[in-house]
Amino acid sequence: MFDYHLHTHLCGHAQGKVSDYAAQAVRLGYREICFTDHIPLPNDYDSFHRMAMGEIDLYLDEIERAREMYPEINILTGIEADYIEGFEEFTTDFLARYPFDLVLMSVHFVSGWPEGDWVFNYHFPEKSLKQIYREYFLSMIQGIKTGLYDVVAHIDLIKIPGNPVLETNRDDIDSVLTAVKKAGMAIEINTSGLHKSIAEPYPALDLARMIVQAQIPVTIGSDAHSPEQVGFRFDVVSEFLAAHPSAQLARYRRRKRELMDINLSGF
Template identity: 30%
Template sequence: MIDYHLHVIAHGDRPMTVENILKYCEVARARGVSQMGITEHDRYLEEIDLAAFQEARELSHDVELRLGIEIDFVPGAEERMDNDATALPYDYIIGSVHRVDNEEVDRATDQRIYDKYETYDLYAAYYANVRKATLSGRFEILGHPDLIKIFRHFPDRDITPILEETADAVAESGVVVDVNAAGLRKPIGEVYPARDFLQMFHKRGVPIVLSSDAHAPDQVAMGYDTSLALVHEVGYREVATFRNRERGTLPI
């Protein structure tokens, strides 16, 4: 099993040390995770300790470590994104959309964006950014593709055509979708992406990875019973893996 989206530094909570990385590995091992990808937020790029990662990789034994990064996709910030994407010898890069018009959609302490925009228009703008991210050619993985649902603000109008268009773009791009259990820990109380959206991806042959989006060791592989049940019900029997930006597969 894999967990391909997690954060040791998290939101500046702890340094990336060998000891802290191995704490995540210990939980991964106990929960049956054989490959674990550390994907810090790109704003903490300068705090990523490559030497500590490489030493932990040598010591992690039956938990294979992968180095990734989660890049915050923002239209107009191409130079920053390109610099971040080439800064370290990543195994893969996650591209995630957290913003519309440079305002965060997932900040629990500031949800004013949901009052600023009509909800349907906000969803349309969010998914337009998701499509731009997938088609940009910068990323191997699309992070939590329906993050916009996090606080249960839903549009009154049907967004199925928007989701279909987005699934088409993902399939065209060759990007892998992050099936992310963090939504189970948020107000939405479900995996990203939702079942119907995941079915659209499966219908188009889009590969997936599994992740917990852990920001602390005890969150590694948290919610995987639910995630695994979902992906099996939809029809997935394997996950993508990465090493040196090359994709492989692993049965689930």
């Protein structure tokens, strides 16, 4: 079992140190986990939700110490890196500077939308939902095309209850999946939606099915913001994968991908 999306106290809105998450993962019998705290951004952009630039070394040190404490589990160094139009150069430099195993791509902000406001806070009475969803997915495609990232995180984060993205924006989803394939990326199945009002994973399971059918590999992440959320509701993912034996699970080391058959992965 793998959990490839974990936050720590360093991002300011999560609890627990790296070693607390590692201890919990060991207790649960996980074989591999990846820390993916939010990337620091220039000019204090959204600084409430991320480590400061000077804290990156602390983050890397905490991970190194947890590796020494818990040799029985593989602990990977990842980062959840925003795609924000205009920040490409910063992101390129930052990612090249540190030895990451995995870089998640998140679209938390869309260019032209109120600055610093997370995508799910949108309020655009003048726009149709289809248009709002489309702007989000177009931004995502731009991010994918930069070639800076390994895995698309919480792909349908923009969705609101009762309005699945596939219903209104099937053509945009097709474009996203085509871009992901071309870029050689994977897509995350993120279970954190199951404790929010949307009450389903990101992506919704019918979109997850499309992803698997398009032969795009997946990673699995809880997006844990406290140690007890490690592996949160992975039973839902296990059940989905058991029903889709052609799914491929992606593992990463130093940003190199290895694909595993679901049958062999312990799910």
